[in-house]
Amino acid sequence: MKPIWLAGALALALSGMPARAGEISVTDAYARSANPRSGAVFMVIRNSGTAERLVGARTEVARRAELHDHVSENGIMRMVAIEGGIEIPADGVVELKRGGRHVMLMGLVAPLADGDRFPLTLLFADGREITVEVPVDNHRDAGGRMHEQHGG
Numbered sequence: 001m002k003p004i005w006l007a008g009a010l011a012l013a014l015s016g017m018p019a020r021a022g023e024i025s026v027t028d029a030y031a032r033s034a035n036p037r038s039g040a041v042f043m044v045i046r047n048s049g050t051a052e053r054l055v056g057a058r059t060e061v062a063r064r065a066e067l068h069d070h071v072s073e074n075g076i077m078r079m080v081a082i083e084g085g086i087e088i089p090a091d092g093v094v095e096l097k098r099g100g101r102h103v104m105l106m107g108l109v110a111p112l113a114d115g116d117r118f119p120l121t122l123l124f125a126d127g128r129e130i131t132v133e134v135p136v137d138n139h140r141d142a143g144g145r146m147h148e149q150h151g152g
């Protein structure tokens with residue numbers, strides 16, 4: 001019979017292995033911040049593995065990072081914290097975008113300015129963490145594309 005500590009060590013080693021890391025990829029991450037206290041992060045999350053759940057996020061640039069959604073109440077849009085995380089379906093794509101789900105940064109340590117970049121760590125239900133570098137881009141259009149130069 002294996003000693004219990006060995007099972008524990010093995011589980012730790014497995015959770016730190018990059019074997020599953022390729023199954024979730026994050027692209028097109030960017031942040032907007034309209035005031036010095038808060039900001040929002042948007043991105044596209046692709047999952048080529050089994051169903052997964054984004055349960056939280058953390059970053060050194062804000063005291064709190066929360067998963068938010070927009071809901072309409074009596075014709076007024078407001079933001080609410082998402083209970084239970086965001087499902088990333090097997091072989092699915094989830095887009096965090098303007099007017100929809102996003103990672104809310106609350107209590108910015110310092111104001112975010114265009115061109116700043118910061119690391120954001122996404123926390124998943126199975127314990128894995130994926131850190132992405134997020135550029136601040138207040139001029140990106142709502143479709144998530146970079147503004148293109150006119151006359152080009």
Ligand SMILES: [Cu+2]
Binds near residue numbers: 068102104
């Ligand atoms: Cu929000």
